Amino acid sequence: MRRLPELLAPAGSPEALRAAVQHGADAVYLGWGSFNARRGARNFSDEEFAEALAYCHVRGVRVFLTLNTLLTDQELPQALETAAAACRLGADAVLVQDWGLLTLLRLCLPDLPLHASTQMSVFTSGGAREACGDGCQRVVIARECSAEDTEAIIRNCPAEIEVFAHGALCMCYSGQCAMSALIGGRSGNRGRCAQPCRLPYGVNEPAKKHFPLSLKDSCLAGELGNMARMGVSCVKLEGRMKRPEYVAAVTRIYARLLAEGRGPTAAENRELETAFSRSGFTSWYWQGKHGAGMFGVRPENTPEPKALFAEVRAAYEKDSLRTVPVDLTCRVSAGAPCALTAADSAGHSVTVSGPVPEAARSRALTAEELETRLRKTGGTAYACREVTVELDGGLSLPASAVNALRRDALSALTEARVHPPLRRELPPPAPPENTCGSGALQWTVSVTGMAQLSPALMALNPARVCVPLELLPSLSTLPAGETEWCAILPRVWRDRDEPQLKTWLDHARSLGVTGALAGNIGHLPLLRDSGLYIYGDFGLNVFNSRSLEYLRKKGLRSACVSFELRFSQIRDLRKPLPAEAIVYGRLPLMITENCLLENSGSCRCDQPNFLRDRTGAAFPLLPAYGHRTEIQNDRPLWLAELPDFRRLGLRYARLRFTTESPAECVQVFRDYLEGAPARGTFTRGLYKRGVE
Structure with missing residues (x-):
């Protein structure tokens, strides 16, 4: 008989933990310390964390610690100590996003189970296998994965696969959202998301009472049987920021459905919706569907379900449901x-x-x-x-x-x-050597269209030109120029796309392309046998020196550092791998599974399109591979006249061209060569002010 999936419930506070345990959770996930993706939750003090472990373990419930944020070099030692303390106390696993922390935990705490957080942006079998090979016992795949995607990953990856079954959906792929950081200085990758996706926007029109980024909550209560059949190891309930009563109400229904091997009744569906919903629920991602029907909001004056919450609270406060x-x-x-x-x-x-x-x-x-x-x-x-x-x-x-x-x-x-298990605790390895932190700064260019690669631009001799892979099949030759040509792999794809991507990579090589930009861990197995050099893109979220060392050992020849780092943090990175930074361009705010144009009722992806917020700011919408959308910042990053970025030990400085005309691309490149001041409105990004 196939084992039922583990039911994993959120515990944003000690009371929520008790609510989850008493109402049937097999495991809980919680934050302790400063490094977790829900730093706004109540979370746990030192004493409360130890008590939580004892409370759960005596009742047969596992406890997973969330350390799933990006970390600076200065924060890594504290994060490692937090994990070591949790390991000594008997925590059952740690969820990780940061490659540097993953490396440290694998080396220093080799007996502590590690789970790849959804913040790692894993949505393919190759990505899951890569995380598994790096020591992750379990992989939490992207919320956007369908049943077909999930089954393929389970079939092709030996790691346990965890699926988000109920709760809030982010508009952007987890781990790839910079909207909160760039607009408000609060990074979702650092556990401080301000949820700008819940605000009103207009697609090619002023923002009114439209919410094109606000997805309904997911509800997969009716799919638990299919998940068990395909071998899903764990179903996760979202909600560390929600009330304990919500956790209790949702957990008890999912526990009941798993135990009884059935779908929800109409009454149970109503109870789930009463506990919390945004204009109802959606299961479309799981079904492989997209569209405007997935979106909804929760009015501010929505009444609290007092009767339901009082009932579940009275039940878990007795502390006698779970024996x-x-x-x-x-x-x-x-x-x-x-x-x-x-x-x-x-x-x-x-x-x-x-x-x-x-x-x-x-x-x-x-x-x-x-x-x-x-x-x-x-x-x-x-x-x-x-x-x-x-x-x-x-x-x-x-x-x-x-x-x-x-x-x-x-x-x-x-x-x-x-009693905690006996686990090894080994000393941390020496920091990586700063072998690539000097040398002449070279210019790289990335484009979104071939027209931007004019003869005048190529005459400026960029060291590297990066072109979206999907543009190359229509070419028989590359534009003339003394440069290294690189293919930018799609930021999001699926297993079923890989035969086409490999064919395109073969064609790219035949054109003279010698390198590829990898922005996802799943790109690495795609590229290893391609004969192309691998360069790390911004989607890998390189935030510390050990992440650079991790990518060096993966065979990469350079890596783009996160644009959420400050100049001083980039400067102080030990660089065992040549480092690159984006120094010009509209920075990407989101990559979305839904096409915003299609959802608005008029899909004109071949024309300029914008998302407008309440202030009138216009964020360009660019079509992305797979009929997805990439939202760009409303103004370009401009650093040309600042000497700072030339003193950071970078090997490459990237000019990221998105909406610029061919002539504008040339002008920008010349301005950077000359150190000219900005023309028009611009931003310094986060390089000066940093993020929370």
Whole structure:
């Protein structure tokens, strides 16, 4: 019989943790310390975290620690210590996004299970296998994956696969959103997302009461049977920012459906929607569908479901819904201390002893009386399943002694259940050497259209020109110029697209393309046998020196650092790999599975299109591979006249051309060569101000 998926519930606070456990969660995920993707949640203090582990483990519930944010070099030691402390206390796994932290945890805490967070942007079998090969026992795949995508990944990857089953959907692929960071300085990659996707916008029109980025919550309650059949290891419920009562209400329904092997009733669907929804729910991503029907909002004056929340709160506050079956064996013999053995189904068995029984003066203790006393486990996490009594006749034992024997046995069993496993803890490796932190700065160029590669631009001799891979099949030759040609792989694709991508890569090589830009971990297995040099793109979220070292060992020849880093942080990176930074262009805010133009009712992807916010700012919308949309910042990054970026130890400085005309591309390149001031409105990005 196939094992049911694990039910993983959110625990944004100690009360939410209790609510999840009491209502049937198999595991909980929570934040402890400063480095998790929901830093706005209540989270846990040091004492609360230790108590949470004990509370969960005695009840057979696993605890996963979220350390799934990007980390600077200065933060990595503290994050490693947080993970080490959690490891010593017995945390069951750690969720990770950052490549540098992943490397440290694998080397320093080799026995601690690691889970690849959805922030890693994994949506293909190759990406999942890559994470698995790096030591991740489980991979949390992107929310945008369909049932077909999920089944393919499970079939082709040995790691456990976890699926988001219920809760909020981000408009952008997780780990690829810079909208909150660039607009408000609060990074979603650092656990501080301000949720700009929930605000009103207009597609090619002023922002009114339209919410083209606000997706309904996902609800896959009716798909649990299919998930179990295909081998999904874990279904996750979202909601660390939500109330404990919400966690209780949703967890108990999903636990019930998994246990009973059925879909939700109409009443259960209504209860899920009452607990929280945005204009209802959607399951379209799972079905492989997209469109305007997926979008919805939650009005600010939506009333709280007081009756439902009061009911579930009263249930979990009793702390008696979740008990552990225990078998007790008691031996009371003349002339010997009485003994009680407590055993659970997980293989733990403990024996404690009590006083020597006395000869009965009036009425002897009976086996029935002894069993009745032993079964009184109320107020504990245990419930007696079987009680075996071996009692010599004519003996007396006070009720207080039996009660103490029971308490001692259950206390000893608790100690055995919560005792942390023995795990190795090794010293961290030395920091990577700064072998590539000097040398002449070279200019690289990326374009969105071949027309931007004019003879005048090529005459400026960029060291590297990067072109979207999907543009190359229509070419028989490349524009003339002394440069290295690189193909930019699609930021998002699926397993079924890979035969076409490989064909395109073969054609690119025949044209003279010698390199490829990889912006996703799943690109690496696609490129290893392509004969092309691999260069890391911004989508890899390189935030620290150890991430550069990780990519160097993966065979990359350079990597673009995150544009959420400050100049000083880039300067201080130890660079074992040549580093690149975007120094000009409209920075990408989102890559979305939905085509915003199609959703607006008029798909004119071949024309200029914009997303307008409440201030009137216009964010260009560019078509992306697979009929997806990439949202660009409303103004270009401009650093030409600043000497700072030339002193950071970078090997490459990229001019990222998106909406510019061929003439504008040439002018920008010349301005950068000359260090000219900006023309028109611009931004310095996050290089000066940084992010939270």
